[in-house]
Amino acid sequence: MSSDDTLPEAASGSDPTAGTGGLVAEKAKRLQKLDNMREAGANPYPYRFDRTGTLAELRAAHGQLEAGTETEVAVAVAGRIMLMRDSGKLIFATVRDRDGEVQLFVSKAVVGDDAFESFRDLDLGDWVGVHGTVMTTRKGELSVKVQRFELLSKAVRPMPDKWHGLTDTDTRFRQRYADLIVNDDARRSFRIRHEIIASFRRNLHGRGFIEVETPVLHVEAGGAHARPFITHHNTLDMQLFLRIALELHLKRLIVGGMERVFEIGRIFRNEGISTRHNPEFTMMELYQAFADYSEMIDITEALITQAAIDATGSPVVTIFGPEVEMAVDLTKPWRRARMIDLVAEAIGEEVHPSQPVEHLRALATQHGVSFHPRWGSGKIIEELFENTAEHRLIAPTFVTGHPVEISPLARQDRNDPYLTERFELFVGARELANGYSELNDPVEQRARFVDEQAAKDAGDAERGSVDEDYLRALEYGMPPTGGLGIGMDRVAMLIAGVHSIKEVILFPTLRPEVF
RNA sequence: GCCCCUCUAGCUCAAUGGUAGAGCAGUGGACUUUUAAUCCAUUGGUUCAGGGUUCGAGCCCCUGGGGGGGCACCA
Numbered sequence: 203m204s205s206d207d208t209l210p211e212a213a214s215g216s217d218p219t220a221g222t223g224g225l226v227a228e229k230a231k232r233l234q235k236l237d238n239m240r241e242a243g244a245n246p247y248p249y250r251f252d253r254t255g256t257l258a259e260l261r262a263a264h265g266q267l268e269a270g271t272e273t274e275v276a277v278a279v280a281g282r283i284m285l286m287r288d289s290g291k292l293i294f295a296t297v298r299d300r301d302g303e304v305q306l307f308v309s310k311a312v313v314g315d316d317a318f319e320s321f322r323d324l325d326l327g328d329w330v331g332v333h334g335t336v337m338t339t340r341k342g343e344l345s346v347k348v349q350r351f352e353l354l355s356k357a358v359r360p361m362p363d364k365w366h367g368l369t370d371t372d373t374r375f376r377q378r379y380a381d382l383i384v385n386d387d388a389r390r391s392f393r394i395r396h397e398i399i400a401s402f403r404r405n406l407h408g409r410g411f412i413e414v415e416t417p418v419l420h421v422e423a424g425g426a427h428a429r430p431f432i433t434h435h436n437t438l439d440m441q442l443f444l445r446i447a448l449e450l451h452l453k454r455l456i457v458g459g460m461e462r463v464f465e466i467g468r469i470f471r472n473e474g475i476s477t478r479h480n481p482e483f484t485m486m487e488l489y490q491a492f493a494d495y496s497e498m499i500d501i502t503e504a505l506i507t508q509a510a511i512d513a514t515g516s517p518v519v520t521i522f523g524p525e526v527e528m529a530v531d532l533t534k535p536w537r538r539a540r541m542i543d544l545v546a547e548a549i550g551e552e553v554h555p556s557q558p559v560e561h562l563r564a565l566a567t568q569h570g571v572s573f574h575p576r577w578g579s580g581k582i583i584e585e586l587f588e589n590t591a592e593h594r595l596i597a598p599t600f601v602t603g604h605p606v607e608i609s610p611l612a613r614q615d616r617n618d619p620y621l622t623e624r625f626e627l628f629v630g631a632r633e634l635a636n637g638y639s640e641l642n643d644p645v646e647q648r649a650r651f652v653d654e655q656a657a658k659d660a661g662d663a664e665r666g667s668v669d670e671d672y673l674r675a676l677e678y679g680m681p682p683t684g685g686l687g688i689g690m691d692r693v694a695m696l697i698a699g700v701h702s703i704k705e706v707i708l709f710p711t712l713r714p715e716v717f
Numbered sequence: 718g719c720c721c722c723u724c725u726a727g728c729u730c731a732a733u734g735g736u737a738g739a740g741c742a743g744u745g746g747a748c749u750u751u752u753a754a755u756c757c758a759u760u761g762g763u764u765c766a767g768g769g770u771u772c773g774a775g776c777c778c779c780u781g782g783g784g785g786g787g788c789a790c791c792a
Contacts, residue, residue: 224761225727228743270750289755290748309749326742339750363728363741365753372724372784384728427792447792473791474718584792608792626792636792664792702785713783 225360232325232358239353246356251331253278257302260336261344269342273335279304279346280331280354282383283324285364293321294345297330306332307345317350326364327357327383375710388705395694395706397513399466402486402690405508409501411462411488416451418444418468424672425449425611427664428471431481444470448487449611449685450672453640456489456683457675464488466690477702478632481711484690489640493684495623498637499538499600502627502686506634507532510697520699521630523596530597540603541587542621548590555580555605555620562586576660580605580620595628610650610666612638627688629696637686644676 239246254277255263264275281297281304291310296303310318324330332351338344362368367384374381374388381388403413421440423430425447433442448465455463466486473479490497510517510532517532545553549569553562555578562582566573571589573582583605595601603621606614612622623639641647651668658665694706704710 224743227761228727231743285753287751287754288748289751292749292751294751294754296752305752307750311749339752341750341752343750343752345750360727360742365741366729369729370724370784373728375784380728425792429790471791474789476791477786479791604792610792633791664790666792716782 228360229358232356235323235325236356236358244353246353248352248354251278251280251352251354253280253331255279257281257297257299257304260304260346261302264336264344267336267338267344269338270340271338272347273337275336276333277336277346278331278333280329282357283326283328283330284361286324286326288322291318293318295321295324295330297332305339305343305345306330306334306351307337307339307347308351309347313348313350321348321351324353325357325360327359327361329354329357371704375704375712376715378708391694391698391700391705392708394513394698395690398509398694398697399690401509401512402466402505402688404512405505406464406488409462411464411490412460414452414455414460414463414465415467416445416448416455416465420445422667422669424666424669426471427666429473429663431470431472446471447687448485449687450669452487452489453680453683453685454672454675456491456640457678457680461491461681462488475711477704478692478695480691480703480707483703483707485687486690487685487687489683489685491681491683494639494682495602495625495637495684498684498686499625502600502635502637502688503532503536503598505688506693506696509693513697519696521596521696522699522701523630524593526596528596532598536598536600536627538600538602538625540621541591541601541605542583542603544591544595544601545583545586548594549586553583553586555583555607576657576662578607580607584608592628593631595631598627598629600625600627609638610654611641611647613641629692632692633689634692634696635686635688637684640680640683640685642676642680642683644673647676648673 236246257279260277260279264273267273279297279299281299283295284298284303285296287294293306293308295306295308297306308318308321313321330351331354332346332348334346334348336344337347362380362384364384368374368381374385378388382392406413419433419435419442421442423443423446425445426449428446430443430446433444434440435442446469448467448469452463452465464486466484468482469485470482472481475481488501507517510519518529519532520527520529542553549565551565553565557579559579559582562579563573566582566586569586569590571585573585577585587601602625603615603618604612604624604626606620606622609622609624612624615621615623625637626633627635641650648668651666651673654666655668658667691703691706695701695703698706700706
């Protein structure tokens, strides 16, 4: 037999001391076990396994057993082998399923010599199904005393470090499956995200909202100021945009008389990636007929507080600001302050969009805030706010009264025509929500759209266009309406207590991996 | 797009410019109550890639790549 019989990578052919370790060799060993099983007539990838319950259910039913108890209770459980402790004629293995862990107690005397040897042949990471009886060890560990077992799926690739898990962020985000296998914190964050979304749905259903789905592919990307992703439909041979907001379609449904609608959906913004931004993220938007922005503020507070309670059992969250960290009880009232008052507080001088733009430009210059020549007073005030006041908003704060100029879809303040009945929620200096009394006057809305279009034509790529169909809808009459959008990823970050949006998005956007 | 940091065994991490190491995983052995089991032995490396400086580079320099952080952008 020549050395050509061996695979190029498997250097174990000619030199018996080489190539017996490392990933390639490890995978080869495990693949060999599969071949051996098949030759013995067994299927290492069986089609199903019927278990009597999950491991959490097993623990709930038998967790109170005294140490050293043997029962006759027969169970069938399944899970992934996470740990193995071999002490000669006994093997202890820790298996985990989706909601719990339990120890397998494998005795050579019980299962027989052959089965004991094949259990010893299992690897960390393998999925097994076992039939056995419930017992506790002398130390009191709840265990399943194995009568028989079967391999449910072979792990051909070794698990990450059983104690340290995976810490390399690159690997954690690219191989989320491996992250979820070994890192409890990752599983916890996504569990919390699920609980938050479930809580929102329950809460909204309870308030009479119905859930709808609107198009992701838009002819015009409206409803927000952001750069869109552009795509193309072949048959229609037309340019389409991935949506940057849910707003304009949902308000068409209010015109249609649906009165209370919400959507939890993915939106796409062609902007930078950071600890707070992912190009695709999840927005919840709701619209309620006959309500105004004050009710939207109330519902925002209620939704997020209830979600924290539902997801963690506590309304207390830890907020990570730019420089500080603080625990906040969400059941306490949240601060409300007008944007112009927050700016005045920060710079010690009153500001108002009615002031001449020259005055505001001077203030901006004075505080080191740069501006664009085509910006009006309202936009400069927003810029002053973002640069002088926003970073201080650590505890939950509703910022209200945005200038009309930066709020093309919001209704004028009933007491001040330069401002809108709008709010944004800031927590930890990050925007989490945005809502307003919806502008429903089709004539004024057209004028606002025209202003947007003018700014866009002047070179501001993020401004909007005249949406004729939306205007037609308003012409049919939209009742007074309150609207709200909440960034679900950022809510998840807040409640899960994590610093990066990548910790709450299962598969965050990354550059493609080179294999 | 700009700046800074980082990349070493499957994983977690070491290594003054001077022989690339440890723990875990793996392999062989001991052990019938372990708990990250323990004990003995042991395999495993293109140090992200490509250049350069040097007698000598994992380490210093340059270019490129991945990731992280910051800035810009982000109604």
